[in-house]
Amino acid sequence: MSDSFNKAELNQLLAQQALKSQKKHLNNKFIRWFKALLIPVIFLVGCEFLVRNGYIDAYLLPAPSSLWQSFLDLVHSDLFTHIYMSTWRVFVGFIIGSGLGLIFAIWVGLSKEAEAYLEPTFSAIKSIPSLAWIPLLLLWLGIDEGSKITLIAIGAFFPTYTNTVAAIHNVDKKLIEVGKVYRLSAFQRIISIILPAASPGILTGLRNSLSLSWMFMIAAELIAATQGIGYLLSDGRETSRPDIVIIAIILLALLGKVTDSLMKLIENWLLRWRDTLQK
Template sequence: MSYPLETDDTPIKIRAVNKSISPRWLKLQSRLKGIFLPILLVILCEVFVRTGFIASYLLPAPSSLWQSLVELAKGDLWQHIWTSTWRVFFGFFIGSGLALIFAIFVGLNKHAEDFLEPSFSALKSIPSLAWIPLLLLWLGIDETSKITLIAIGAFFPTYTNAVAAIQGVDRKLIEVAQVYRLKYFQQIKEIILPAASPGILTGLRNSLSLSWLFMIAAELIAATQGIGYLLSDGRETSRPDIVIIAIILLAILGKISDGLMKLIENKQLRWRDVVKK
């Protein structure tokens, strides 16, 4: 149940009802709404498989996944999770770090933009799978090729958003910095980067999400460990339960990593709450 925003013209009864509702109850309502569709989907899958509407060799019943998860947990499941996670974050830090350096350079220097932007725009249009054969030829099937592919996936969202955010900084802020005779690097540190931080952080969140995507692409092609390897192994051995468990793990890990990035974003952008007030 939703209530209108309070204004000076809001009736007293509505304002009283709004104040009587606990914030915890509203938060609980929001979470219940968020899990409604997943629970409904699980129930429908269970019913369809148990009644024979869907063959169990195509889609296992959700209730049977627990046993498969226990079997995997007794084996190398945690090693697969750890391997994929460190690959994602290592590639993300390398790709995003380089992207921020180039974005600052391009966003603040017109000549750098003229030289680099056309090439980066062309590289950004290349599909992720197109890089895999070349990386395998150059770097082999070891970790280097996988980390490089993930770094490529993390580079462009951060670069694109950061350049747009830096170039969108109000020029009046820079003029104020010049009036106070701030040096060039002081302007970058104290004026430009804080003003562009919302766009930069948005790009970082998108990059982290794409890092998981590129990790799967790398592990599906050449890997002996990782969640992508579980997906490939489940397909080759006709084990849809393993495939579904791997997909669920990806959803959970992706949600956790995005939640961490959101916490960092909220902490860095606390000034927005002050402005809203």
Template sequence: MWSNSVFKPEGKVNTSSTYTFRSQTNSWKTKLSTGIKGLILPLLLLSLAEMTVRQGWIAPYLLPAPSSLWQTFLELLHADLFSHIYISSVRVGIGFFIGSGLGLIVAIAVGLNKHIEDYLDPTLSAIKSIPSLAWIPLLLLWLGIDESSKLTLIIIGAFFPTYTNTVAAIQHVDPKLIELGVAYNLNRFQRIVQIILPAALSGILTGVRNSLSLSWMFMVAAELIAATQGIGYLLSDGRETARPDIVIVAILLLALLGKMTDLGMKKLEQHLLRWR
């Protein structure tokens, strides 16, 4: 009879760690592949713009060559570019947190109470339809050209996406979940905190992300009209001095800052919804 020890392996293979390593490697490769794919279109557009300007098909005073934008960026960097970025970012941050916070509070009240909805929603729906530029003359008349008018415009822009998405998310919570809370003898406050808000969290966060994007857009609208600092001011200054290179650099900065803040919000969303 053969001994069982002959067939016993000397070491045990940790299949769990091997699977985890392979999963992490595949995830890293997928992210790298996705990142490379995302760069293809911008690189093609930059190459096309460079070629059209170098060939003389488009005048440089209309569209500067992308290769010349680096020099413009360095010039702006020595001319206090970070101060413009800081001012705009602070305006967006303050306006976004106040506007989306107010939108969240009002939306929860409207979404949970039909009587409050009947009073507030028709008026808010009408105000939501007003274009952002229409507010600027009135805000300048009421608040002047200082920071209060700019922040108020950003607050208005940040309020409505959070409000609209939060109301819709709360009102579309599965009634069976609420009935389950009643069956477990949860009071109204407990049902709101433990059932309704977690179930509506995905829609709420979508609205908050949209509010952040609109905050950047409304910031530009405010700074284009009345500002002496900020990225919107750079856009206006580039237009008035016939410097399309400054305008394009400012637009690229806005795209970069908007993308970075959206990625941060996306990471926060993934963290808060990790339970799913």
């Protein structure tokens, strides 16, 4: 009887503990959402108050409540086409740029000879602003998709390259020695030891590359595009439509956040073996 009674008490205690843990998790999640939304909500309410009471002219900054109708008008025209084109350009440019960045970074990170030849050139090119590339790309590739994707690829290249080289250089030499003790080939050491050890830095570089891809996409579309979010920004400026400009900026923020969150999920899944303070 006492054993069954103790088991019943234990099960009840475990159930209560699980319920408390679930409530704590929900409360923490609510608090995180509250903190994340607090500043945007205060900003929107403040803008609404200032515009509605005449402190700011509506033609300079439309009231947030009036943006909804402008957004619906864009939805009924070709908004999703603009979103698709910008997302497609970012995706292709990011894949090309970050892929090349990984290849060159692994080469430079593992070869002192390659580092001596390539690192000075890449360091110089890295400091060139994105807008400086546009005239040259337009001359070489015209105003078609090639120039836009190339510009985005340039932006995506350097964060991946820089972070990957640094991550490879920071791999513990003792791990390499262990691989040599087990008589792993150079290729096996790269795949089994160096890349896994450098993966946190590599994934950080990829996330930074994705963020820069969106920035370079805007630079490309502002100059030469008839579709895309950058084109919406330019069109809103030329037609004196601040509502369109603001909607385009909000779309950029949302798309950037969504893609970064997806990259973070991939990063957490790939690095699930780590025992770190925060996951």
